[in-house]
Amino acid sequence: MELIQQLVNGISLGSIYALIALGYTMVYGIVKLINFAHGDVFMVGSFVGFYSITVLHLPFIVSLILSMAVCAVFGVLIERIAYKPLRNATRIAALITAIGVSLLIEYGFIYVRGAQPEAYPGDVLPEHAIHIFGAKINSQSLLILGVSVALMIILQFIVHKTKIGKAMRAVSFDAEAARLMGINVDRTISATFAIGSALAGAAGVAFGVYYIKIEPLMGVIPGLKAFVAAVLGGIGIIPGAMVGGLLLGVIESLVSAFGYSLWRDGAAFIVLILILIFLPSGLFGKYKREKV
Amino acid sequence: MEKDKPLLKVENVGIRFGGLRAVSDVNIELYPGEMAGLIGPNGAGKTTFFNMLTGVYVPTEGQIVLNGKKLNNLPPYKITRNGISRTFQNIRLFGELSVIDNVKVAYHSQAKHTLFSSILRLPPHFAGEHEMEERATEFLKIFSLDRFKNEKAKNLPYGQQRRLEIARALAANPKLLLLDEPAAGMNPHETRELMNLIAFIRERFDLTVLLIEHDMPLVMGVCERIFVLDHGQLIAEGTPAEIKNNPKVIEAYLGEEVS
Amino acid sequence: MAIFKQAKFFWASIVVSLVLFAVVQFLITGGMLNLFYVNTLVFIAINIILAVSLHLIIGITGQFSIGHAGFLAVGAYASGIITMKLELPFVTALIIGGLVAALAGFIIGFPSLRLKGDYLAIATLGFGEIVRILFLNLDYVGGASGMQVNHLTTWPWVFGCMLVAILVIVNFTNSTHGRACISIREDETAADAMGINTTYYKVTAFVIGAFFAGVAGGLYAHNFYIIQPSNFGFLKSFDILIFVVLGGLGSLSGSVISAILLTVISTFLQDYPETRMIIYSLVLIVVMLYRPQGLMGTKEITSVFSRGQKLKGGKKDGKGQTVA
Known part of the structure; x- marks a missing residue:
């Protein structure tokens, strides 16, 4: 029964990874940049949710939306200020800038408010648990899963049924051709950052509700792992990020379940290296060869 | 080196990318000291063919033999050390x-x-x-x-x-030099200089040369034998004069222009 | 005559560095340098070793590795085990530390150097994290609470190791082998087409870089009384990366200069770690936006002073013969 319980935990954790991974994968798909700062957007989202629940006394769902909105703006700002000037720079320059932005957000945040952790109040959601096959599924797990699934459905709708979604797909396929066809590439990229960051914000709030404790460096490890999830599913592929996130969450929980909980953080990176070596395009990716 | 034994023997070579057959069933023999051209419409598979000869791509069928030594499955640097060297379409210095x-x-x-x-x-x-x-x-x-x-x-x-x-x-x-569109982006004067250079190096280094080129006067001017690729298949081979009058070749080029 | 010139330059730089060493050593033994300054000098030398070793991998060979602290950790723990558990002399510990790190470099480099750009970066980052987590889980070396290590690192040791590291990397760079590595950085496909065994040279650069990072690890460990896995996290890798990037990708003297500058700055900001990180990250972003080639680009300090000499790898000239 322990195993089923761990599976349930893994799916909850995995859906948080999946939400963050979506932002990574969308941004990578469109500007070929590993947005290291994405994990910090997740952190900011978590804090926005915390303050809006505890200070502004807003209900959960409003806090969630507020956090998503703030993160969307934040993500667009990061893109406009730091990444846009680098669009034609080398990949290495872009990657280093992204690392720099990430550290700036983390330590700027600590500088402004201090490094002390906060705790989400326990009564954000009514305590309610369902028992299935001996595993306890509490309301937080259900919430995380519910929010994630809902957002992923909305995302699929945006990407496949709206004009901006079509533009996003066009730009990720060939930015230059998209520009020639009259698509506003800059706006499309901004929209991608906005959507990805909003999802990270939602993940931040869900994380806070589920794990209670939040702190300014909380985004580093989940951010990296979400990136692993994106690579696992095939970077640039939206359903891949979802599957990759869930899979990674489950893998980690199983590692814990088999008594190697200290190795939990290592599991993600071992998965990463194995995937990169044996299946570099991920589970759903297509292999692209370099043009000579 | 015996003049009558081919230096390069390409037998039924082809490659697939996923479901797409980029090049199929190409047979080419080059003799020592020969100057040959490879032409064809855009997207005919010329550079892909070069990439197979140099090991950048591994052919999915057929074999490539240089001086009696089978080259497919060797990494590019070993192929170079075995005597095939190349230039690139977009200069890669x-x-x-x-x-x-x-x-x-x-x-x-x-x-x-x-x-x-x-x-x-x-x-x-x-x-x-x-x-x-x-x-x-x-x-x-x-x-x-x-x-x-x-x-x-x-x-x-x-x-x-x-x-x-x-x-x-x-x-x-190298024993075999592959030139991928050496005259691309050159003005007529530079192209003429290039033709002289190519003729000169072949003499001086006792080379076999295979070149891809879109500049027809250049190809017809320097090459003794020409191979024509279209849709990944070899549709003709012969002297410049034969190629000029080959109906298949004319169709391949005209077909491209019409559609 | 070119070779004569080279040799002159080589011996001149050796003499200058030995004088520098002697002066500092004299000040230390004479008690004129207090512990704070000695420690800063030791840190500078260790950071220079780390900077030039990563410079070989990123700046010369163009392989974007951001998990260098992993090799530092391997060297630190391996050498700590040698001195503390096996009670062998310090010099053995440094060499073994370097060799074990080099082995780790080979094991991780051989499969992952097939990856390019971003993917390699992420794989090396993952490797660094795995190493950290590995030591966190090894009770033999104290797990999270760390491992006791004697203080053995002294100025002569760090200076000697630094000199060897610089010499080896400069000599490597300014030879046909170094040119092979630079050609991979410039255009891997073309390098391959010119008969360069790219895998061999990528792995070689990685292994040499890892070796010196391991030696630096040995010096680093024995400069403290305790080493902990948390000393070797991603931030440490980032510290090393910034030396190389700020100095100029491809410039050995650039990475040495920025290692010195940044070590001094961070020593003064020791008590304000957040401020330090904010300054570091801002510097990094601003440099990438306005001078992505870094302070020195691919130039060397020597080529700034001596006209007509074209250098790519360092103090000593292996190919700049311009006598025409």
């Missing part, structure tokens, strides 16, 4: 390296001094580096590039970059 260092890189596989002797600065290192320097300087003189020898390659004018790329490919000591 080592931009931050000087002109002479670009040539020295091609000499690297012939270097005798080891990593160990270089790190410890043992006599073989100095001897080896000195010899490379001398050889490369002499070599650059042949191409009239010696006056640029300490310039960064990326700072050379376009025409000189093409020239350097050919020189670098030759420094790797």
Whole structure:
């Protein structure tokens, strides 16, 4: 029964990874940049949710939306200020800038408010648990899963049924051709950052509700792992990020379940290296060869 | 080298990318000292074919034999060491390296001094580096590039970059030289100079040359034999005169222009 | 005559550095340098070793590795085990530390150097994290609470190791082998087409870089009384990366200069770690936006002073013979 319980935990954790991974994968798909700062957007989202629940006394769902909105703006700002000037720079320059932005957000945040952790109040959601096959599924797990699934459905709708979604797909396929066809590439990229960051914000709030404790460096490890999830599913592929996130969450929980909980953080990176070596395009990716 | 035995034998070579058959069932034989051209409409698979010859792509069918040695499945650097060297459609020099260092890189596989002797600065290192320097300087003189020898390659004018790329490919000591659109982006004057250069190097280095080119006068002017690829298949081969009047070739080119 | 010039330059730089060493050593033994300054000098030397070792991998060979602290950790723990558990002399510990790190470099480099750009970066980052987590889980070396290590690192040791590291990397760079590595950085496909065994040279650069990072690890460990896995996290890798990037990718003297500058700055900001990180990250972003080639680009300090000499790898000239 322990195993089923761990599976349930893994799916909850995995859906948080999946939400963050979506932002990574969308941004990578469109500007070929590993947005290291994405994990910090997740952190900011978590804090926005915390303050809006505890200070502004807003209900959960409003806090969630507020956090998503703030993160969307934040993500667009990061893109406009730091990444846009680098669009034609080398990949290495872009990657280093992204690392720099990430550290700036983390330590700027600590500088402004201090490094002390906060705790989400326990009564954000009514305590309610369902028992299935001996595993306890509490309301937080259900919430995380519910929010994630809902957002992923909305995302699929945006990407496949709206004009901006079509533009996003066009730009990720060939930015230059998209520009020639009259698509506003800059706006499309901004929209991608906005959507990805909003999802990270939602993940931040869900994380806070589920794990209670939040702190300014909380985004580093989940951010990296979400990136692993994106690579696992095939970077640039939206359903891949979802599957990759869930899979990674489950893998980690199983590692814990088999008594190697200290190795939990290592599991993600071992998965990463194995995937990169044996299946570099991920589970759903297509292999692209370099043009000579 | 026996003149009647083919230097390069390409047998039923083809490659698939996923479901797409980019090149299929190509048979080509090149004889020592021959100057041959490979032409065809855009997207016919010419560069893909070069990439298979040089090991960048591994053919999914058929085999490539140079001087009796089977080359497919060898990595590109081993193929180069076996005697096939190339230039690229979009010039690929080592931009931050000087002109002479670009040539020295091609000499690297012939270097005798080891990593160990270089790190410890043992006599073989100095001897080896000195010899490379001398050889490369002499070599650059042949191409009239010696006056640029300490310039960064990326700072050379376009025409000189093409020239350097050919020189670098030759420094790797090939038996077969593959030129991928050497005249691309050149003006008529530069193209004429290039034709002279190609004719000269073939004589001087006793080479077999296969070149891809869109500039028809150039191909017809320098090549003795021409192969025509269309949709990944070899549709014709023959002398320039034969190719000019081959109805299949005319159709392939016209077909491209009409549609 | 070119070779004569080279040799002159080589011996001149050796003499200058030995004088520098002697002066500092004299000040230390004479008690004129207090512990704070001595420690800063030791840190500078260790950071220079780390900077030039990563410079070989990123700046010369163009392989974007951001898990260098992993090799530092391997060297630190391996050498700590040698001195503390096996009670062998310090010099053995440094060499073994370097060799074990080099082995780790080979094991991780051989499969992952097939990856390019971003993917390699992420794989090396993952490797660094795995190493950290590995030591966190090894009770033999104290797990999270760390491992006791004697203080053995002294100025002569760090200076000697630094000199060897610089010499080896400069000599490597300014030879046909170094040119092979630079050609991979410039254009891997073309390097391959010119007969360069790209895998061999990528792995070689990685292994040499890892070796010196391991030696630096040995010096680093024995400069403290305790080493902990948390000393070797991603931030440490980032510290090393910034030396190389700020100095100029491809410039050895650039990475040495920025290692010195940044070590001094961070020593003064020791008590304000957040401020330090904010300054570091801002510097990094601003440099990438306005001077992505770094302070020195691919130039060397020697080529700034001496006209007509074209250098790519360092103090000593292996190919700049311009006598025409």
